Amino acid sequence: MTSKVFTPRLNVVIAAIFLTALARLIPHWPNFTPVAAVALFGGVYISKRWLAFVIPVIAMVLGDLFIGFHPYILAVYGSLLLTVCIGFLVRLKPGVFSVIGGSLLSSLLFFLITNFSMWMGNPNFTQDFAGLVQCYTVAIPFFNNGILGDLFYNGVLFGSFYLVQSYIPVLQKSR
DSSP states (O other), X not given: OOOSSSOHHHHHHHHHHHHHHGGGGSOOSTTOSSHHHHHHHHHHHOOSHHHHXXXXXXXXXXXXXXXXXXXXXXXHHXXXXXXXXXXXXXXXSOSHHHHHHHHHHHHHHXXXXXXXXXXXXXXXXXXXXXXXXXXXXXXXXXXXXHHHHHHHHHHHHHHHHHHHHHHOGGGSOOO
């Protein structure tokens, strides 16, 4: 009996997410990671919505078991879940420009959410608008790396899957 949920296509998508998430464990520039890419890719290619949320989170948790958890982890995971939702939107009209747009939007949301979380209650920043602006300002170099990392890993994930599908017909979405 074959699984109706775990098709060959879904198995390859899940494997790609987990393999890409492993890149968090190798040395990299700050914020040049596949975090948003695995969430966007999952949102686009995992048709069961609940699985589209669960698989990227599991991949992240497994990595965080080695990297370590931090006080801002809920903001990171919240950003990850929102990026899955962006993937649902990209799925409606998939293509290079929608993936790039989804990647840039997820980078922006990650930056805004995680740095807002960093600012809240942090004694290094005044708890007013000036402190919030200062927090965002000092985080700009990380934002630049985040954008580059998201575009890079989305390019690798989406581009590789597109090529693999063209050579292995069973991985193409059934109409």
